[in-house]
Amino acid sequence: xxxxxxxxxxxxxxxxxxxxxxxxxxxxxxxxxxxxxxxxxxxxxxxxxxxxxxxxxxxxxxxxxxxxxxxxxxxxxxxxxxxxxxxxxxxxxxxxxxxxxxxxxxxxxxxxxxxxxxxxxxxxxxxxxxxxxxxxxxxxxxxxxxxxxxxxxxxxxxxxxxxxxxxxxxxxxxxxxxxxxxxxxxxxxxxxxxxxxxxxxxxxxxxxxxxxxxxxxxxxxxxxxxxxxxxxxxxxxxxxxxxxxxxxxxxxxxxxxxxxxxxxxxxxxxxxxxxxxxxxxxxxxxxxxxxxxxxxxxxxxxxxxxxxxxxxxxxxxxxxxxxxxxxxxxxx
Amino acid sequence: xxxxxxxxxxxxxxxxxxxxxxxxxxxxxxxxxxxxxxxxxxxxxxxxxxxxxxxxxxxxxxxxxxxxxxxxxxxxxxxxxxxxxxxxxxxxxxxxxxxxxxxxxxxxxxxxxxxxxxxxxxxxxxxxxxxxxxxxxxxxxxxxxxxxxxxxxxxxxxxxxxxxxxxxxxxxxxxxxxxxxxxxxxxxxxxxxxxxxxxxxxxxxxxxxxxxxxxxxxxxxxxxxxxxxxxxxxxxxxxxxxxxxxxxxxxxxxxxxxxxxxxxxxxxxxxxxxxxxxxxxxxxxxxxxxxxxxxxxxxxxxx
Numbered sequence: 001x002x003x004x005x006x007x008x009x010x011x012x013x014x015x016x017x018x019x020x021x022x023x024x025x026x027x028x029x030x031x032x033x034x035x036x037x038x039x040x041x042x043x044x045x046x047x048x049x050x051x052x053x054x055x056x057x058x059x060x061x062x063x064x065x066x067x068x069x070x071x072x073x074x075x076x077x078x079x080x081x082x083x084x085x086x087x088x089x090x091x092x093x094x095x096x097x098x099x100x101x102x103x104x105x106x107x108x109x110x111x112x113x114x115x116x117x118x119x120x121x122x123x124x125x126x127x128x129x130x131x132x133x134x135x136x137x138x139x140x141x142x143x144x145x146x147x148x149x150x151x152x153x154x155x156x157x158x159x160x161x162x163x164x165x166x167x168x169x170x171x172x173x174x175x176x177x178x179x180x181x182x183x184x185x186x187x188x189x190x191x192x193x194x195x196x197x198x199x200x201x202x203x204x205x206x207x208x209x210x211x212x213x214x215x216x217x218x219x220x221x222x223x224x225x226x227x228x229x230x231x232x233x234x235x236x237x238x239x240x241x242x243x244x245x246x247x248x249x250x251x252x253x254x255x256x257x258x259x260x261x262x263x264x265x266x267x268x269x270x271x272x273x274x275x276x277x278x279x280x281x282x283x284x285x286x287x288x289x290x291x292x293x294x295x296x297x298x299x300x301x302x303x304x305x306x307x308x309x310x311x312x313x314x315x316x317x318x319x320x321x322x323x324x325x326x327x328x329x330x331x332x
Numbered sequence: 333x334x335x336x337x338x339x340x341x342x343x344x345x346x347x348x349x350x351x352x353x354x355x356x357x358x359x360x361x362x363x364x365x366x367x368x369x370x371x372x373x374x375x376x377x378x379x380x381x382x383x384x385x386x387x388x389x390x391x392x393x394x395x396x397x398x399x400x401x402x403x404x405x406x407x408x409x410x411x412x413x414x415x416x417x418x419x420x421x422x423x424x425x426x427x428x429x430x431x432x433x434x435x436x437x438x439x440x441x442x443x444x445x446x447x448x449x450x451x452x453x454x455x456x457x458x459x460x461x462x463x464x465x466x467x468x469x470x471x472x473x474x475x476x477x478x479x480x481x482x483x484x485x486x487x488x489x490x491x492x493x494x495x496x497x498x499x500x501x502x503x504x505x506x507x508x509x510x511x512x513x514x515x516x517x518x519x520x521x522x523x524x525x526x527x528x529x530x531x532x533x534x535x536x537x538x539x540x541x542x543x544x545x546x547x548x549x550x551x552x553x554x555x556x557x558x559x560x561x562x563x564x565x566x567x568x569x570x571x572x573x574x575x576x577x578x579x580x581x582x583x584x585x586x587x588x589x590x591x592x593x594x595x596x597x598x599x600x601x602x603x604x605x606x607x608x609x610x611x612x613x614x615x616x617x618x619x620x621x622x623x624x625x626x627x628x629x630x631x632x633x634x635x
Contacts, residue, residue: 271527278470
C-alpha cells in the first residue's frame with residue numbers, strides 16, 4: 001500500500017527522529033546550560049539545525065499540514081538563535097570588558113566627554129559667581145534636603161565641623177557607602193537614558209550638577225574654607241564627577257546619533273551609539289561603586305587635607321591612565 | 333494561521349520612487365544565512381505588557397520577601413553591626429532588582445525574563461545577529477525614561493505653574509510610554525537604542541499527522557474527483573483546525589456542510605471518520621497538484 005501514502009507523510013516519517021533529537025538537545029542546552037552538552041552533541045547540533053532548516057523549506061513547498069510547518073518554524077527559530085546567537089562565557093566576557101571594551105568605549109566618547117565636562121564647568125562657575133555675590137542664590141542650586149545644614153545660615157565653625165566630622169566608630173559607614181553608590185548610580189543611569197531625548201535633558205542635568213558643586217564651593221569660599229572644602233569634595237569627587245561626566249557623555253552620544261545620524265539610517269545610528277554607550281555606562285556603575293566606598297569610608301576616616309588631596313590626585317591619574325593610555329588595537 | 337511572510341522586494345531601478353510599504357501584518361521576515369525565511373511573529377502589546385507586569389510582580393515579590401527576612405534577622409539577632417549588614421543587603425537588593433533583573437535574564441541563552449518566558453516571548457537583535465550583553469544593557473537602561481520618569485510625573489503633584497509643568501511632563505512621559513504604538517515592529521525606546529526587538533517564540537508540539545491514508549483507506553471511504561475539487565488550501569487548513577480541536581458540535585456542523593456541498597451519498601458514517609477521510613483525500617489531491625506547480629488558494633480559485 002506504500003504508493004497510497006502521501007509524499008508529505010513519508011517525508012515526515014523519514015525525518016521526524018532528527019527533529020525530535022534536535023528538540024531534545026535544545027531543551028538540554030536551554031535548561032541546563034551549554035556547558036552541559038557533550039562534545040558530540042555540540043558538533044551534532046549545527047548539522048541537525050541545517051537539516052531541520054532544509055526540512056522546513058521542503059515542507060513549505062510540498063506539505064499542506066500547517067501544524068507541521070508551524071512546528072518546524074519554531075524549532076528552526078530556536079536552533080537558529082542557538083547556532084548563531086552569542087555564546088557568552090561570563091568570566092571571559094567580564095575580563096574582556098575590563099581589559100579592552102571599557103577603555104575603548106570611553107576613548108570613543110572623548111568628544112562627548114569634553115562637552116559634558118565643559119557644561120558641568122560652566123554650571124559650576126556660574127553658580128560660584130552668583131552665590132559668592134548673593135548668598136540668596138544658594139537654594140536655587142542646592143536642594144535643602146541635600147544640603148543637610150550646610151547652607152549660608154550655618155556658622156563658620158559648624159561648617160568647618162562638617163568637613164572634619166570624624167565618626168566615633170566605623171559604624172554605619174558601610175550602609176552609608178552603599179546608599180551613596182546606589183543613589184548616584186541611579187542618577188547616572190537616568191542621565192544616560194535622558195540622552196536619548198535629543199541631548200537636552202542630559203545637558204540640563206550636567207549644568208545642574210555643576211551648579212550644585214559651584215554653590216557649595218562658593219559657600220565655603222565665603223568663609224575662607226575653600227581649600228579644606230575642595231579636599232573634602234574631591235577625595236571621592238574626582239571619581240564620582242568623572243563618572244557623571246561620562247554618563248552625560250554616553251547620553252549625548254545617543255541623542256546626537258538620533259538627531260544627526262549621518263549616512264546611516266536613524267535606527268542603525270541609534271543602535272550603534274546605544275551599544276557603545278551601554279558599555280561605558282556599565283563602567284560608570286563600577287566607578288560609582290568605587291566613589292561610594294571613597295565617600296562613605298575614606299572621607300570619614302581620612303581627615304588630613306594633604307592625604308585627601310593625595311587620594312583625589314591618585315584616583316584621577318589612575319582613571320585617566322586607565323582610560324586614555326594608548327593601546328594596540330585588537331580586532332574584535 | 334493564514335499569515336504569510338512578506339516576499340523579498342525585487343531591486344528597483346535607482347530613480348524609481350520607493351513603493352509604499354505594505355501594511356504591517358504582525359510578522360517579520362528573518363532570513364538565515366542558509367537562505368530560509370524563519371517568519372517571526374512580533375510580540376503584541378498585550379503579551380509584552382503582561383510580561384512586564386509579571387516581571388514587576390516577581391521583582392516586588394522577591395524584594396518584599398527579602399525585606400521581611402532582613403527585618404526578622406535584624407530583630408532576632410539584636411546585634412548592632414547586623415543592622416548595617418541588613419541595610420547594605422537591602423539597598424543593594426533594591427538597586428540590583430531594579431536595574432539588573434532584566435539584564436541578568438536577557439543576557440542569558442534564552443534571552444527572556446521569567447515574565448517574557450511565561451508569555452512565550454524572547455529578545456532578538458533587529459538584524460537577526462547575535463544578542464550581545466551591551467545591547468541588553470542599553471535596552472534595559474532606557475527603562476529609566478520609559479517607566480520611571482513618566483511614573484514620577486504621574487505621581488507628582490503641584491499647584492499653579494507646577495501643576496501645569498507636571499501636566500506637560502505627564503504628556504511627554506506618555507509619549508515615551510506609548511512609543512511602541514507608533515512604529516512598525518512595536519519597538520520601545522530601549523529597543524531602538526539597542527537595535528533589538530521582541531518576538532514571539534511559542535512552544536509548539538509536533539502533533540500527529542492527520543493524513544494517515546493507510547488508516548482512512550482501510551475505512552473504505554472513497555471520494556470522486558469533482559467531490560475533492562470543491563475546496564482549496566484555505567478550507568483544508570480550517571478543516572485541520574476543526575479536527576485537531578475536536579469539538580463535537582463543530583465537527584457535526586462542518587461535516588453536514590461538506591456533505592451538502594459535495595452531494596455525499598456514501599451512506600451514514602460517523603462525523604469524525606468522515607472528516608478524517610475527507611481531509612486525507614483532499615490533502616492528497618491538493619498536494620499532488622502542488623507538486624505540479626498549482627497552488628489552489630481557496631474554493632474560489634478555480635482554473
